Amino acid sequence: MRKLLGVSLGLAVVGSLLAVTAAEAQTTVRVGWCARTISSAAAPFAIATKLGWYEKMCVKVELVPLPGSGDCAKFVATGETMLALPSVEPVTVMRAQGAKIKTYYPAYLGNIYGLAVPADSKIQSMKDLKGKKIGVIGMASASAIIVRALAKEEGMDPDKDISVVVAGEAGQTAALVRNGSVDALSQFDTQYALVENAGVKLRRLKHPSIDKFPSNGFIAMEDTLVKNRKEAVAIAQGYAMGTLFALNNPEAAIRLLWEMWPQTKSTSKDEATALAQDISTLNARAVSWRLESVGAKKWGENLVENYQAYFDWLLANGTIKEKASAKDVLDNSLLDDINKFDQAAVIKAAKEWKPK
Secondary structure, three states: OHHHHHHHHHHHHHHHHHHHHHHHHOEEEEEEEOOOOOOHHHHHHHHHHHOOHHHHOOEEEEEEEOOOHHHHHHHHHOOOOOEEOOOOHHHHHHHHOOOOEEEEEEOOOOOOEEEEEEOOOOOOOHHHHOOOEEEEOOOOOHHHHHHHHHHHHOOOOOOOOOEEEEOOOHHHHHHHHHOOOOOEEEEEHHHHHHHHHOOOOEEEOOOHHHOOOOOOEEEEEOOHHHHOHHHHHHHHHHHHHHHHHHHHOHHHHHHHHHHHOHHHOOOOOOHHHHHHHHHHHHHHHHHHHOHHHOOOOOOOOOOHHHHHHHHHHHHHOOOOOOOOOHHHHEOOOOHHHHOOOOHHHHHHHHHHOOOO
16 A cells, blocks of 8 residues: 555656646747737637647747837837737837847738727718827827828828827726717727727728738747747747637637636626627627738738838828838748648637537
């Protein structure tokens, strides 16, 4: 009996050591999340973590919430995070200033930005916003850049003809819209869903000229993509797998998100309402996750022509001062490795997933 007990204890110790070794083998990768709060848009990270995909690839994600895309790009440039998920405008600006940053995986293939107004507003287009207050999440957000460029496109002076003010996020934004402190919003898809979840119905203004412009993507310093290629591929591949899973089972995506970050689950609503609203937020982002939204063939495919069209638009409307080359900003060299996963197996896992 004593011998058997010794064997059992020995196996337990070996098992513990193996678990510790596996945990130590995981590299923690800090990823800049370009909003102050983590929303259902982060579901791909949660899925890849909770289903063990990241662990198998020996990485662990630490999301670092930041005020906006500008901060995300700065954190990568200074090494405070290995990767980040900003929009491409600050990347272009910082490369022009000498920072060797590249976008290597477009997470949101289509444009997530644009203007929204209260559903009953008389405002129908950017032209109607002359003299109006437009609320952005923060001045470091790409949404502040976009609204100024849209104003310039319509022949307005963004410094005189519109007033761009900080409206914060979600509930704070909803309150300012509700009491008339702002006339319109320049934010993005999931934030608009969150505002509507807070009880304020919105109407998106149409901007067909920018629909195919790329939005946020994974960025890294050029030397990081060489020295830490394995980690950069793993984070992007897990994200791609999580995205595919979420598209095929939004409810599972939200429940896994809640497990990963319990603070994302509302405690002021019943579970059915919270689930429905978070699925609505996720579906708002899912539009730009889909490859077919811009004609991409692979996960993480940077479509050079879409980026170049965007850079040319930014130049024409005064956001950037010098012509930028999309080829200088993009890196597709990790594309094949990122796509080395069984898509059919991921879809099957999503459709067969059941809550515990």
